[in-house]
Amino acid sequence: MRWRRPAWYWRGISGPVAAVRLRVRWGSVMEACELVVAPTRFRLTVARMAHRPAPAPRVPRLVRLRVTRTGLVGRVRLRPGQDTHDFATAADRLRHSFAMQQVVVRELRAGVVELRMTGYDVLRRVQMPRVKPTSGLRVPMALREDGSVHWRDYRQTPHALNLGATQSGKSVYQRRLVMGLAKLPNVALVGVDCKEGVELAPLARRFSALVDNPDDALALLEALLGRMAETYQVIRAEQRITADVPDAEITADIWGLPEEKRPALVVVVIDEIAELSLVSSGSKEEEKRRDQIITALVRLAQLGRAAGIYLELCGQRFGADLGKGITTLRAQLSGRVSHRVNDEGTAKMAFGDIAPGAVLACMQIPDNRPGAAVVASSSGGWSMIRTPKTSMRAAANVCNAHADLTPDIPELARWRPSVAGISLAESSVPAVSEAA
Numbered sequence: 001m002r003w004r005r006p007a008w009y010w011r012g013i014s015g016p017v018a019a020v021r022l023r024v025r026w027g028s029v030m031e032a033c034e035l036v037v038a039p040t041r042f043r044l045t046v047a048r049m050a051h052r053p054a055p056a057p058r059v060p061r062l063v064r065l066r067v068t069r070t071g072l073v074g075r076v077r078l079r080p081g082q083d084t085h086d087f088a089t090a091a092d093r094l095r096h097s098f099a100m101q102q103v104v105v106r107e108l109r110a111g112v113v114e115l116r117m118t119g120y121d122v123l124r125r126v127q128m129p130r131v132k133p134t135s136g137l138r139v140p141m142a143l144r145e146d147g148s149v150h151w152r153d154y155r156q157t158p159h160a161l162n163l164g165a166t167q168s169g170k171s172v173y174q175r176r177l178v179m180g181l182a183k184l185p186n187v188a189l190v191g192v193d194c195k196e197g198v199e200l201a202p203l204a205r206r207f208s209a210l211v212d213n214p215d216d217a218l219a220l221l222e223a224l225l226g227r228m229a230e231t232y233q234v235i236r237a238e239q240r241i242t243a244d245v246p247d248a249e250i251t252a253d254i255w256g257l258p259e260e261k262r263p264a265l266v267v268v269v270i271d272e273i274a275e276l277s278l279v280s281s282g283s284k285e286e287e288k289r290r291d292q293i294i295t296a297l298v299r300l301a302q303l304g305r306a307a308g309i310y311l312e313l314c315g316q317r318f319g320a321d322l323g324k325g326i327t328t329l330r331a332q333l334s335g336r337v338s339h340r341v342n343d344e345g346t347a348k349m350a351f352g353d354i355a356p357g358a359v360l361a362c363m364q365i366p367d368n369r370p371g372a373a374v375v376a377s378s379s380g381g382w383s384m385i386r387t388p389k390t391s392m393r394a395a396a397n398v399c400n401a402h403a404d405l406t407p408d409i410p411e412l413a414r415w416r417p418s419v420a421g422i423s424l425a426e427s428s429v430p431a432v433s434e435a436a
């Protein structure tokens, strides 16, 4: 069996050695990678007047270098005439020159770029670093190829789409998300799993509502729209009370409400969107139901954020072939994650409109790396990530352990899952009543 280098080995031995090697070779590598600039005219003139040889080209300055858990992070001050793009295009050459696994370039501010380098393939066996609990609605989801943690941050990116071919790792990603959300207080999980509930039913104890067929899904989404309207009323009432206080204290969304008045945040997890939007029999009723479901989802995606309702959609494809309104819905899903896909069309559905550079990347994910995915945001940036392998048992244990955090949402009580035939509301697990 091949020996795998553990993380401590990098930090203890290889990391400091690589840091010294990088500092020693810095100048020559910059020159070899054409990342130096010609000496200034002033220095050339002085050298000419003093009859001295022409000065050497100027090398960008490595102002800070530190060893991290997975590699090195360096900060570089650019020379006049250089830009981030110069370093980004040389990333592959830098990686070979410094014998690193990966080099990712990021601009910190004008004139300063950060080089994040990994010393080994961090996505081969994902080991998440310990992360401090944070405020807001954020979940540490996966490791990025540069060794940093990829967070699912609902305040930054309210709605997201998770795509991938069969057996690409979508369900494990979704499981990991539910596991992370399950630990957060005042968060209600709402699930739609039309695969007979096989993915979400084992996690049911932490769900405030769970449905497994399109008819119930429509009723549930309409109830959520009703809840959204009520939450807007709560926000309006709070605005009225505080109409004479300075502008900064008047809120336009749920996050600005005092904590005791803030209704539970709702994350709607939909496994396999195609099951909701495909019309199998071609009947008029099915078509009507499909249109109503998509319309409800579009409304939730457009207006839900301020009322604390977030969408997390999962599917193998997400294109116009799923029906009218799908592309409008996709435009609202600004968080995009795509696992391995088999064709360019699907890759374009995920990234064509926001990060064209990511299209090729998600088609190149190898079959033997399930869970690896490309994540992109509407700003156009993208990165490769991989979730740690998470078993259903581990996820169910976390959901069971945090079942007492499940908020009771009266509007959704009809769909509160019953576990082993006993409604959770009647079981020994105490339920949390929603704030105001």
Ligand SMILES: Nc1ncnc2c1ncn2[C@@H]1O[C@H](COP(=O)(O)OP(=O)(O)OP(=O)(O)O)[C@@H](O)[C@H]1O
Pocket (backbone or CB within 6 Å): 164, 165, 166, 167, 168, 169, 170, 171, 172, 173, 370, 371, 372, 386, 387, 388, 389, 390
């Ligand atoms: N991050 C990961 N690391 C290692 N193995 C993984 C990872 N994610 C998924 N797998 C493995 O890949 C296989 C497929 O995963 P998963 O069921 O999540 O795929 P899927 O895309 O949901 O497939 P389907 O659409 O057919 O349900 C499983 O055996 C799972 O254990």
